[in-house]
Amino acid sequence: MQKTATNGRTAFLRKHILSANRALPGFEVFLYLMLATCCSAAYTGTAKITYDASLTQQEANVLVDRLFIQASSGEVKYRDVVQPSKDSIAALGEKALPRMLTRLTARDARERWTIAEIFENIGPVATDSLLHYLGSDNQYVLLNVGRCLGRIKDTSSTVACLPLLRHDKYPVRSQFASTLGKNKDPRAVENLISVLDNDPVGDVRKSAAVALGRIGDARAGASLIAHLADPYFGVRKTASLALLELSPVPLDDIARAIDTLPGMGRGTGIETLGKSKNEKAEKYLTEYLKSPDALICGYAVDALAELETAGANRMLRALDEEEGARPFFVRARIRAALEYLAEGE
Numbered sequence: 001m002q003k004t005a006t007n008g009r010t011a012f013l014r015k016h017i018l019s020a021n022r023a024l025p026g027f028e029v030f031l032y033l034m035l036a037t038c039c040s041a042a043y044t045g046t047a048k049i050t051y052d053a054s055l056t057q058q059e060a061n062v063l064v065d066r067l068f069i070q071a072s073s074g075e076v077k078y079r080d081v082v083q084p085s086k087d088s089i090a091a092l093g094e095k096a097l098p099r100m101l102t103r104l105t106a107r108d109a110r111e112r113w114t115i116a117e118i119f120e121n122i123g124p125v126a127t128d129s130l131l132h133y134l135g136s137d138n139q140y141v142l143l144n145v146g147r148c149l150g151r152i153k154d155t156s157s158t159v160a161c162l163p164l165l166r167h168d169k170y171p172v173r174s175q176f177a178s179t180l181g182k183n184k185d186p187r188a189v190e191n192l193i194s195v196l197d198n199d200p201v202g203d204v205r206k207s208a209a210v211a212l213g214r215i216g217d218a219r220a221g222a223s224l225i226a227h228l229a230d231p232y233f234g235v236r237k238t239a240s241l242a243l244l245e246l247s248p249v250p251l252d253d254i255a256r257a258i259d260t261l262p263g264m265g266r267g268t269g270i271e272t273l274g275k276s277k278n279e280k281a282e283k284y285l286t287e288y289l290k291s292p293d294a295l296i297c298g299y300a301v302d303a304l305a306e307l308e309t310a311g312a313n314r315m316l317r318a319l320d321e322e323e324g325a326r327p328f329f330v331r332a333r334i335r336a337a338l339e340y341l342a343e344g345e
Helices: 002-018 027-037 057-071 076-091 093-105 109-122 124-131 139-152 155-166 170-183 186-198 202-215 218-229 233-243 251-258 265-275 279-288 294-307 310-321 328-343
Strands: 039-041
Touching: 057 076, 057 093, 057 109, 076 093, 076 109, 093 109, 093 124, 093 139, 109 124, 109 139, 124 139, 124 155, 139 155, 139 170, 155 170, 155 186, 170 186, 170 202, 186 202, 186 218, 202 218, 202 233, 218 233, 218 251, 218 265, 233 265, 251 265, 251 279, 265 279, 265 294, 279 294, 279 310, 294 310, 294 328, 310 328
Parallel strands: none
Antiparallel strands: none
């Protein structure tokens, strides 16, 4: 019975939709109904759609083209069919690839995000097809391929992606640094460290720092610590967060490096110790409370508050009660820290 019903739906699809060469009245509604009738299994408990295997490649191409209009549309009339359209394209699997690959030239932001989501749901079966486009001289093709591969997270793409870290267009370098980070493949670590240390563009270095944090390999520690003093704010902050993703977190190395870091690096290093939430950081932060530099002392106060350990909390309350002159800035930071702790109680 199921096979007969499936064949009937496929026949209906071929007769009324896939073979249509003219505009259909009320096409939006009609196509939405088609989504429910052309599937061999409608939404199940896992929201999985499957198509009759007898659907030809030509029929699949027509179907993908028509569904993609809805999947990538921002029009209100398509609001309720956007996600079903994406899921339906992805359910075609390899049969969706020929037409989806032709859309890699997309520049529109909505289309680009839609393409990436569909390829993610198609999964690793699409990886080899995407890798064929890494030699393209079209920047948008490369950006879309990188985004799709990052969503698929297939480590078999890692080696092929590494050369793109040296591309002459910085958005491409940034995208593939992000892609490699999402793959979480340790084979990319040394290349990403090189990007972080040598790329002249701050956004690319930032992407490399985020990627190294996602991979979490301890080999990245020294480079990330050095970039706590990066001239670009975005790199300093992402390097700080990435250090906290390493296994293990190199608290001792961070603490030893703080006094040697130039510019804002010292403050960022102290912030990193606080964000670690590790009791081991208390002894280092206590030393910075003694600094004659009010700014460094203020950073230490904020870090102790963020540490949120019992010892750090006691230390802050003792600072508030101690006698002796402290710069106004430091006293203000102590008060703010205590208010922060009181809100969490």
